[in-house]
Amino acid sequence: MRARRNRKSSSGAPDLSRRDLLKGLGLAAAGAAVPPGCATPPTARAAPALRRVGPGPTSVAFTLNGKRTRVEVEPRLTLLDVLRERLDHTGAKEVCDRGACGACTVLLDGRPVNACMVLALDCEGRDLLTIEGIGTPESPDRAQRAFCETDALQCGFCTPGMVTSIYALLRRHPDPTLAQVREACAGNLCRCGTYPKVFEAALRAARERKG
Ligand code: FES
Numbered sequence: 001m002r003a004r005r006n007r008k009s010s011s012g013a014p015d016l017s018r019r020d021l022l023k024g025l026g027l028a029a030a031g032a033a034v035p036p037g038c039a040t041p042p043t044a045r046a047a048p049a050l051r052r053v054g055p056g057p058t059s060v061a062f063t064l065n066g067k068r069t070r071v072e073v074e075p076r077l078t079l080l081d082v083l084r085e086r087l088d089h090t091g092a093k094e095v096c097d098r099g100a101c102g103a104c105t106v107l108l109d110g111r112p113v114n115a116c117m118v119l120a121l122d123c124e125g126r127d128l129l130t131i132e133g134i135g136t137p138e139s140p141d142r143a144q145r146a147f148c149e150t151d152a153l154q155c156g157f158c159t160p161g162m163v164t165s166i167y168a169l170l171r172r173h174p175d176p177t178l179a180q181v182r183e184a185c186a187g188n189l190c191r192c193g194t195y196p197k198v199f200e201a202a203l204r205a206a207r208e209r210k211g
């Protein structure tokens with residue numbers, strides 16, 4: 001078999017058999033099915049070392065708003081449960097509890113995530129920022145100030161999630177376009193319909209930074 005695969009044509013180029021060609025195409029098709037941004041097919045990666053946890057509480061440690069934090073959690077608990085019920089960080093709101101509304105948005109390693117869709121145990125060693133860490137009433141972030149100045153809230157239930165998404169956007173794009181603002185808030189639902197004011201607040205916060 002090896003001799004047959006390595007044979008050369010008269011031109012000197014490798015002379016592939018029909019079977020070799022089909023195998024190659026199969027691999028190419030499999031490669032095309034790899035999700036975007038995933039450089040290596042999952043099956044080709046080394047399997048991570050597995051650690052058996054639960055069903056009882058397990059220790060997890062992460063950085064929360066700049067502070068090293070360790071907490072005992074049951075493996076079934078979401079990050080949102082742990083933030084609200086164990087760590088007294090109630091800024092992220094529980095509304096749908098199924099990843100549909102964005103009211104529980106927090107930053108995990110700098111990226112917005114729905115805390116109701118992340119297991120607390122998966123935050124081991126990671127960096128978390130919640131609305132409490134973005135600013136305080138005494139020292140608000142410019143995004144928080146712009147929300148107040150623009151009157152960009154009604155009931156306020158979506159507001160922590162909206163502000164967190166916009167804070168993350170302004171870190172990535174200090175001078176965003178309206179389209180970028182809308183895209184950044186696409187996962188945050190506002191039942192009161194304050195979207196125009198929210199967009200205005202985001203652009204105002206960006207202008208303040210420039211000015
Ligand atoms: S409560 Fe998490 S997305 Fe709605």
Ligand code: FES
Pocket residue numbers: 152153154155156157158159189190191192193194
């Ligand atoms: S201000 Fe009420 S849900 Fe957005």
